Amino acid sequence: xxxxxxGFAPAPKSPGKLRRMALMVGLACLLWGGDLMAEYxxxxxxxxxxxxxxxxxxxxxxxxxxxxxxxxxHADLGFKFxxxxxxxxxxxxxxGQFCGGCHNGEIAWSVxxxxxxxxxxxxxxxxxxxxxxxxxxx
Amino acid sequence: MKRLFPITPALLCLLGGLSIAVVEAAAPADPPxxxxxxxxxxxxxxxxxxxxxxxxxxxxxxxxxxxxHDPEGPGTKTLQAPRxxxxxxxKSSGGNYVNWVQALKDKAINPRYDRLNPKEExxxxxxxxxxxxKGFMPDVVYPHDRHTQWLDCSNCHPDIFxxxxxxxxxxxxxxxxxxxCGVCHGKVAFPVSECRLCHSKKKDQALLKK
Numbered sequence: 001x002x003x004x005x006x007g008f009a010p011a012p013k014s015p016g017k018l019r020r021m022a023l024m025v026g027l028a029c030l031l032w033g034g035d036l037m038a039e040y041x042x043x044x045x046x047x048x049x050x051x052x053x054x055x056x057x058x059x060x061x062x063x064x065x066x067x068x069x070x071x072x073x074h075a076d077l078g079f080k081f082x083x084x085x086x087x088x089x090x091x092x093x094x095x096g097q098f099c100g101g102c103h104n105g106e107i108a109w110s111v112x113x114x115x116x117x118x119x120x121x122x123x124x125x126x127x128x129x130x131x132x133x134x135x136x137x138x
Numbered sequence: 139m140k141r142l143f144p145i146t147p148a149l150l151c152l153l154g155g156l157s158i159a160v161v162e163a164a165a166p167a168d169p170p171x172x173x174x175x176x177x178x179x180x181x182x183x184x185x186x187x188x189x190x191x192x193x194x195x196x197x198x199x200x201x202x203x204x205x206x207h208d209p210e211g212p213g214t215k216t217l218q219a220p221r222x223x224x225x226x227x228x229k230s231s232g233g234n235y236v237n238w239v240q241a242l243k244d245k246a247i248n249p250r251y252d253r254l255n256p257k258e259e260x261x262x263x264x265x266x267x268x269x270x271x272k273g274f275m276p277d278v279v280y281p282h283d284r285h286t287q288w289l290d291c292s293n294c295h296p297d298i299f300x301x302x303x304x305x306x307x308x309x310x311x312x313x314x315x316x317x318x319c320g321v322c323h324g325k326v327a328f329p330v331s332e333c334r335l336c337h338s339k340k341k342d343q344a345l346l347k348k
Contacts, residue, residue, distance in 0.1 A: 037196055038204035039220050040233045041326040055208055061326050062220055062234050065288075069249045069260065075290035076253060081321050101253060115213030124206055130233075132314055132324030 042129040043083050044120050056120035077101045084126035197235055198224060232329045239284050262286045268339060269308070277339040 046056035093100035200219035201207040230237040252258035267280040313320035
């Protein structure tokens with residue numbers, strides 16, 4: 001664990017400290033854990049997709065943050081910090097709202113490339129993939 | 139006293155020899171710890187070193203293998219694999235295993251601050267907020283500069299944090315449940331397993347003893 005925490009607390013001296021350390025290591029193992037293979041912060045949006053016979057949409061945060069800072073989407077385009085909380089539909093996107101702010105054929109590819117976004121496994125629930133709650137509560 | 143005198147150098151030599159022996163004994167224990175990543179190939183087995191920890195070989199999987207993309211989907215194979223993008227970026231030990239703040243600092247990436255204008259520069263606010271924490275952990279330093287290079291003030295203020303000293307109560311429980319800092323940390327920014335990135339200011343030792 002020491003390689004994970006450079007400069008972590010010196011060797012524990014009292015049993016109380018030892019217990020706390022053990023607790024923290026346990027928590028840390030939990031948080032790193034698991035069978036989650038997809039990328040941290042991949043957003044699955046399945047508000048309407050399944051019902052409409054489409055694969056759920058997956059938004060890869062990592063890909064977008066290489067190209068844009070958080071502010072562009074979360075302040076200028078008005079995306080709330082909530083997976084599935086933005087009530088996005090294709091009509092709004094074609095109208096230039098949400099994803100349509102860029103996915104309009106000018107800044108990024110346009111909406112006719114359905115399968116690039118709608119690429120999730122059918123029936124995958126709306127989620128922030130790899131988030132802390134998902135790892136703690138299975 | 140006189141008798142003790144000749145003994146002490148001998149004792150010192152003995153102690154010295156012992157300590158060298160201890161160091162030598164400890165030395166061979168190091169290499170296996172360094173090659174910790176080696177058994178990753180057999181990570182699918184049940185008796186792995188730590189079955190809860192994602193082995194390095196399983197991190198940053200390409201979309202068709204990542205478990206949430208449909209490998210049958212016609213678009214899935216056209217998606218970029220995270221590893222291809224991350225190979226040139228500085229590493230970290232949590233989240234995407236990328237140190238995003240360092241990547242920005244190193245100019246390894248140059249994300250736009252404006253949707254249309256690639257030349258627009260962020261408004262960076264240089265103000266560190268120190269939060270004295272009640273527990274045994276070091277105090278928290280919140281750096282506005284590293285946050286304002288990504289975000290707008292309105293992303294956090296006033297909905298998540300009231301911009302007033304002492305007006306915000308924050309607990310790790312709230313953060314773990316996705317509130318306060320946990321709106322981003324644990325979802326998209328580095329997760330709470332990286333304790334020392336926030337808890338980074340050593341407490342005043344004199345105050346602790348009181």
